[in-house]
Amino acid sequence: MSEFVGFISVVLTIIFYYSSKALYGRIRFVLFSPLLIAPAALVIGLLTLHISYSSYIIGGKWLSVLLQPAIVAFALPLYKHYELLKKYFPEIILSVLVGTLSAFLSSALLGLGANFEPQIILSLAPRSVTTPIAIDVSNNLGGIPSLTAVFVIFTGLMGLVIGPLVIRFLHLRSPIAKGVLLGTGAHGCGTSAALSLGSLEGTIASLAMIFAGLATIILAPVIFPLLLKL
Amino acid sequence: MKKALQITRMFKPRRIFLALIQIGILYIFSFVGSFLGKLLHLNFPGSLIGMGILFILLRLEIFPYNWVVIGGNWLLAELLLFFIPSVVAIMQYIQFLHQDGLDLFIIILISTVAVMVSSGLTAEMITRKGGKAL
Numbered sequence: 268m269s270e271f272v273g274f275i276s277v278v279l280t281i282i283f284y285y286s287s288k289a290l291y292g293r294i295r296f297v298l299f300s301p302l303l304i305a306p307a308a309l310v311i312g313l314l315t316l317h318i319s320y321s322s323y324i325i326g327g328k329w330l331s332v333l334l335q336p337a338i339v340a341f342a343l344p345l346y347k348h349y350e351l352l353k354k355y356f357p358e359i360i361l362s363v364l365v366g367t368l369s370a371f372l373s374s375a376l377l378g379l380g381a382n383f384e385p386q387i388i389l390s391l392a393p394r395s396v397t398t399p400i401a402i403d404v405s406n407n408l409g410g411i412p413s414l415t416a417v418f419v420i421f422t423g424l425m426g427l428v429i430g431p432l433v434i435r436f437l438h439l440r441s442p443i444a445k446g447v448l449l450g451t452g453a454h455g456c457g458t459s460a461a462l463s464l465g466s467l468e469g470t471i472a473s474l475a476m477i478f479a480g481l482a483t484i485i486l487a488p489v490i491f492p493l494l495l496k497l
Numbered sequence: 498m499k500k501a502l503q504i505t506r507m508f509k510p511r512r513i514f515l516a517l518i519q520i521g522i523l524y525i526f527s528f529v530g531s532f533l534g535k536l537l538h539l540n541f542p543g544s545l546i547g548m549g550i551l552f553i554l555l556r557l558e559i560f561p562y563n564w565v566v567i568g569g570n571w572l573l574a575e576l577l578l579f580f581i582p583s584v585v586a587i588m589q590y591i592q593f594l595h596q597d598g599l600d601l602f603i604i605i606l607i608s609t610v611a612v613m614v615s616s617g618l619t620a621e622m623i624t625r626k627g628g629k630a631l
Contacts, residue, residue, distance in 0.1 A: 284578045302577045306584035313588065320589050327582030333572065334579040336523035338544035339530070340569035342551035346562065358623045366616030373608035381600045391604065395612055398583060399542035407540070413586070414593075420584045421605050426613070429606070433613045441624040448617030452609055459576045475616070477545065484540060 272318060273326030276309075280330060283308050300427050302456060334455075338397070341477065344470040351467065352474055355443050362444075363475050366451035367482040368490070370395045375494035385495055386411060392491050393483050394418035397454040400480040404487050419454065426453020427460050446471025451479045512567065519568025526551050 287304035313323055345352065352359075371392060378388035390410035393401040398419050405415035430449050439445055445464060449457035450472030458476050462469030530550060531543020539546065554560035572579075587594070594601070 280581050281578070284575075284581060288577075300577075302580060302584060306581050306587070309581070309585050310588045313585070320586060323585060324582060327585065330579050331582045333520070335527040335544045335547075336520050336568075337572040337576055337579055338542075339523045339526045339547040339551055340565070340572045342548045342555060343562070343566060343569045343573070345548075345552050346555040349556070355624075358620050361623065362616040362619035365619045366612045369615040370608060370612045373611040374604070377604040377607060381604060383597075383600070387597075391601075391608075394605065395609065398580075399544060403540070403542060414590070416583055417587055417590055417594075418601070418605060420580065420587065421602070422609055423580065424584070425606060425609050429610065430613060433610060433617065437614065437617055437621070439617055439621050441621050443624050444617045444621035447620040448613045451616040452613035455576055455580065462573070477548070480542075480545065 269322050269325055272322045273324075276323045276326035277329055279312070280305065280309060280327060298428070300424075302424055302427060334398070337455075338399070341473045344466070344473055348467070348470040351470070355471070358443055359447055359471065359474055360478060362447045363451050363478040364482055366395075366447070366475075367479055367486060370483075371487065371490050371494060375491065379495075385409075387414070388495065389491065390414045391418055392487055394422045395452060395454060396480040396483045397476055400484060401454075404483055407488055408491055423453050423456030426457045430457055430460055442467045443471055447475045450475030454479070516568040516571050519565045520572060521568075522565055523547075523551075523569060523572070 283305035284301050287299070287301040287308075290304070291299045291301055309323070312318075313320070374391040374394070375388060378391055383391075386409065389408040390405050390412075392408060392410065393404035393415060396404070396419075398416055401415050401419045402412045405412045426449065430453055433452075434445055434448060439448065442465060446461050446468040449461040449468070451457075453460070454476050458469060458472040461472030526547035527544040528547070529543075530545070530547030533539070533550075534541050534543050534546050551560065551565070555562055
């Protein structure tokens with residue numbers, strides 16, 4: 268029975284995804300993003316039919332598993348645009364470092380300001396990077412990994428919506444800056460938004476996402492304990 | 498008409514079969530990556546190590562680009578699909594989010610804007626100064 272629910276979950280997720288993608292293709296409005304509409308429809312459906320998340324994820328995990336080969340596949344744009352990446356390497360690294368540090372600083376200060384427990388703040392810390400890294404870092408820092416996963420998704424959704432607005436507001440013209448902003452600010456979700464701006468923006472974003480992940484793995488355990496003592 | 502042709506080309510059984518095999522190959526890379534990560538005690542997700550290995554093999558021309566390009570590009574084009582189950586997970590935290598959701602929403606909003614503005618402006622400033630702006 269639960270296998271059947273799992274199977275239906277996968278099929279429905281795919282159907283909702285492709286129909287919301289088609290809708291988004293017609294109405295290019297951020298709130299129609301497939302990452303908002305499809306999950307909203309699924310959550311409403313599951314809650315109405317009293318199906319638990321654990322039954323949904325029996326099937327859903329087969330889609331999450333594909334995130335692994337998808338991250339490996341980022342080697343393809345890196346390979347294809349290698350010359351460009353070599354040329355802009357210092358720009359990307361420096362901006363990603365600045366972005367990563369402001370992620371730490373703003374999470375710590377705002378979290379402390381709102382009187383959240385350290386465990387919640389530590390779960391917020393790695394939220395701008397890609398899920399597998401964020402979960403790992405959260406675990407190492409002493410956060411709550413499943414909550415971090417939710418924050419990562421929150422960040423991705425928000426990045427999809429506000430990323431293009433911030434680009435317009437700052438009058439950014441360089442594709443490097445646009446890519447770095449989306450990849451550092453909103454991991455894979457930002458990268459997919461950057462890919463829709465152009466393949467150069469997408470590649471820079473995927474590179475920024477990777478470097479932001481590495482910077483977070485290396486810097487979070489050093490910097491975060493200090494920030495929390497403020 | 499042109500679009501219809503594109504769609505039929507996309508759904509050619511041979512192409513789907515190739516894509517599936519290539520996704521399998523990419524999955525093997527992430528599997529090898531996590532194995533190596535455990536072996537060498539690296540604190541890194543296996544998929545990123547796998548990406549590094551694939552990139553190096555592509556650069557050294559040991560592994561042909563054509564062997565993974567169909568499956569790889571499909572995965573990258575449908576990236577959001579693989580995040581949907583993790584978004585659905587939010588339903589488990591409705592209680593907690595009901596209580597503290599607004600604070601968290603504001604924190605994440607301000608922090609995300611801070612990350613975007615600081616990283617985007619840094620990159621824009623350097624590319625302008627360096628005269629390399631495109």
